[in-house]
Amino acid sequence: MNYEVTYSLGIDIGASQVRFILADSRNGNLAINDNRVSKDICLSPSYSQFDINDYPALKSLPQKEIFHSYIIFKLKEYLEKSHVSLEQIDSIGISLAGRILQGGIFICSNLPLKYTSQFGSFSGVDLLNPIQEAFPGKKIVIENDGVCAGIAQAAYYEYLGIDPLKTFYITHSTGIGGGGPQRDIDEIGHTIIGNVFPGLKMRCGCGAIGCIESTTSGTGIKNLTNKILQLFCTDKALFGELNGYEFLRTQHRYTLGQLVEKSPLLREYKSGKVIEPKRVFELAGAFYLSGGGDEFAYYIVNSAAERFAALLVSLANIHGIERFGIGGSVSSKNPFFLDIVNKYIQQIRADVNHSFSPDITVELSPFGEYINDYGALFLTIDNPDTRKEWIKYFIEHVKQ
Numbered sequence: 001m002n003y004e005v006t007y008s009l010g011i012d013i014g015a016s017q018v019r020f021i022l023a024d025s026r027n028g029n030l031a032i033n034d035n036r037v038s039k040d041i042c043l044s045p046s047y048s049q050f051d052i053n054d055y056p057a058l059k060s061l062p063q064k065e066i067f068h069s070y071i072i073f074k075l076k077e078y079l080e081k082s083h084v085s086l087e088q089i090d091s092i093g094i095s096l097a098g099r100i101l102q103g104g105i106f107i108c109s110n111l112p113l114k115y116t117s118q119f120g121s122f123s124g125v126d127l128l129n130p131i132q133e134a135f136p137g138k139k140i141v142i143e144n145d146g147v148c149a150g151i152a153q154a155a156y157y158e159y160l161g162i163d164p165l166k167t168f169y170i171t172h173s174t175g176i177g178g179g180g181p182q183r184d185i186d187e188i189g190h191t192i193i194g195n196v197f198p199g200l201k202m203r204c205g206c207g208a209i210g211c212i213e214s215t216t217s218g219t220g221i222k223n224l225t226n227k228i229l230q231l232f233c234t235d236k237a238l239f240g241e242l243n244g245y246e247f248l249r250t251q252h253r254y255t256l257g258q259l260v261e262k263s264p265l266l267r268e269y270k271s272g273k274v275i276e277p278k279r280v281f282e283l284a285g286a287f288y289l290s291g292g293g294d295e296f297a298y299y300i301v302n303s304a305a306e307r308f309a310a311l312l313v314s315l316a317n318i319h320g321i322e323r324f325g326i327g328g329s330v331s332s333k334n335p336f337f338l339d340i341v342n343k344y345i346q347q348i349r350a351d352v353n354h355s356f357s358p359d360i361t362v363e364l365s366p367f368g369e370y371i372n373d374y375g376a377l378f379l380t381i382d383n384p385d386t387r388k389e390w391i392k393y394f395i396e397h398v399k400q
């Protein structure tokens with residue numbers, strides 16, 4: 001590392017990992033090195049490989065202090081390994097997969113309760129204040145990860161001459177989330193969207209039935225596909241009802257029983273495999289692009305796109321959004337999905353009064369795979385000229 005350079009530091013705390021990122025404060029040039037990812041403590045216990053015995057320094061602490069102490073420990077370790085001194089850090093932006101309350105307290109339904117403290121009626125964690133104490137004098141900001149990405153993306157769009165307040169970021173990955181520069185909406189994956197047969201009882205991680213995340217995220221598509229196949233194999237009566245429901249809903253386009261019968265996914269399911277979303281998209285993409293693949297897989301993806309379109313149009317109508325940048329592995333690895341989403345958006349909008357509902361553009365987020373890095377970093381970059389400098393540098397040197 002260059003000892004004369006000062007850095008902005010980003011921390012991205014997700015369900016499955018914690019990542020650190022350094023960027024040259026002048027132009028946002030990312031300093032990516034391979035020791036930046038830690039997977040042993042994170043927000044979701046199903047991913048966590050945390051063993052307190054690996055951290056003697058944390059062992060004697062009360063459990064409520066472990067989460068922030070771990071992050072501070074890892075951060076110091078990262079800076080040391082990167083040969084960056086504390087004096088070289090200008091600011092710290094923390095992007096976190098949870099809801100941020102007043103005072104920087106965060107709540108996250110996935111985080112084990114033992115790590116949390118009681119704040120009023122919420123069980124949460126104060127990460128901001130302990131980090132502020134450990135790094136005195138530094139500017140430190142914490143925000144929901146979808147909102148972080150929305151803020152960074154809005155700066156990019158502003159650079160292109162687009163009104164940043166009319167833009168919104170959505171991540172379409174194992175879950176669905178998002179946010180925009182107005183910072184007033186985040187957990188959009190828990191929007192309840194119909195068009196799914198009620199008998200399937202698709203339950204979301206939050207407990208509700210019918211959240212778009214439960215049917216349309218990577219995990220949702222996986223659960224929905226396997227549930228339909230299971231029903232086909234084990235409950236003919238209920239499958240018959242599903243078949244009738246879908247026949248009516250799709251205006252006679254799909255006879256689900258016939259699609260499942262000839263689908264390779266049925267054979268794979270019967271051989272004991274759990275059908276993964278990657279496989280569904282692979283077959284659906286082939287069907288969409290060339291008529292090959294499998295129509296049942298396409299039906300799954302097509303109906304997911306219809307729900308996704310309904311979510312976007314609702315957000316646009318309620319919130320005045322005109323441009324959505326989509327990130328996350330599901331959409332970015334399968335861009336044809338957004339083609340279908342756009343088709344449904346046009347269909348929904350065909351009959352409405354256009355002065356009420358302006359044009360909607362849906363595209364992959366311009367920051368691509370770097371969206372979460374810049375999401376954390378842009379939190380602390382308030383100067384409009386610095387923002388422009390960073391975006392310019394990204395377009396000229398980083399973006400392919």
Ligand SMILES: [Zn+2]
Nearest residue numbers: 190204206211
């Ligand atoms: Zn939910």
